[in-house]
Amino acid sequence: MSAHSDDESQQNFILAFVLGLIALVILFVIGIVLYTRGHAAGPSVAPVAAAAPATTLAVVTETVTVVIPDGASIRVVGGVVNFYFATASADLAPGAAEALAVVIKGIESGHKAVISGFHDTTGDAAINEALAKKRAEMVRDVLTGLGVPADKVDLQKPAVTAGSGNNAEARRVEVKLVD
Numbered sequence: 300m301s302a303h304s305d306d307e308s309q310q311n312f313i314l315a316f317v318l319g320l321i322a323l324v325i326l327f328v329i330g331i332v333l334y335t336r337g338h339a340a341g342p343s344v345a346p347v348a349a350a351a352p353a354t355t356l357a358v359v360t361e362t363v364t365v366v367i368p369d370g371a372s373i374r375v376v377g378g379v380v381n382f383y384f385a386t387a388s389a390d391l392a393p394g395a396a397e398a399l400a401v402v403i404k405g406i407e408s409g410h411k412a413v414i415s416g417f418h419d420t421t422g423d424a425a426i427n428e429a430l431a432k433k434r435a436e437m438v439r440d441v442l443t444g445l446g447v448p449a450d451k452v453d454l455q456k457p458a459v460t461a462g463s464g465n466n467a468e469a470r471r472v473e474v475k476l477v478d
Contacts (some may be wrong), residue, residue, distance in 0.1 A: 325445055372467075373398040378405065380399075381475040382438055383467060386419075389433045391441065402474055403447060410476035412452045414439055417462030419469040431460050434472045 371392035372383040380398045382391060402412055416435030418427035439452050462469030 321441065323446070325441065375401050378476050382434070382472045382474070384434055384470045384472070385407050386466075387430070388468065389430060389437050391437065395441075399441065399445065402442060402476065403445060405476040406442075406447055406451045410451075410478060412442065412447070413475045413477055414452065414454050415457045415467055415473045415475075417457065417460055417471050417473065419466035420461050421466060431472075434455070434470075438472045438474060 338366035346393050363475070371385045371388065371390065373392055373395055374381045374383070380402055382395065384392075406412055414435045416433075418431040420427075421454065424441055435454055439454055442452050443449050
């Protein structure tokens with residue numbers, strides 16, 4: 300009975316830790332959104348800002364990359380957000396808030412987020428596919444937890460779930476903003 304109790308307490312600790320991590324990411328994203336909205340309302344001093352095109356994610360050309368030593372990272376390129384995951388993990392990389400803010404901003408401007416999960420080709424294919432789905436659901440759940448309407452987020456299983464590139468690049472969730 301003691302071993303069962305220890306297992307249950309370990310599971311409770313892990314659950315509390317994951318929920319705490321999710322809460323921290325959510326608070327960080329909210330802070331970023333509030334910070335950027337506060338600065339957007341201020342007067343524009345730079346003439347370049349006045350000449351910028353209307354805000355659409357289809358024209359985002361800046362690359363934002365956050366790399367963590369254990370393999371988790373985030374990359375935003377051209378309106379596509381890729382969340383890369385460590386081996387056997389569905390945890391978002393620290394720093395995901397900036398990428399989530401890009402997605403939220405795109406949804407607020409009228410786009411819909413299409414989320415697809417991919418996996419590497421090492422190990423059991425069925426386990427990898429389930430993990431890819433769990434990762435995609437994690438990104439969806441964080442977005443809806445941040446107030447994004449569920450009808451603006453669509454999970455789509457790709458035709459081929461084995462991702463391209465090396466194993467670290469293959470373990471990803473891809474978020475595309477569509478009209």
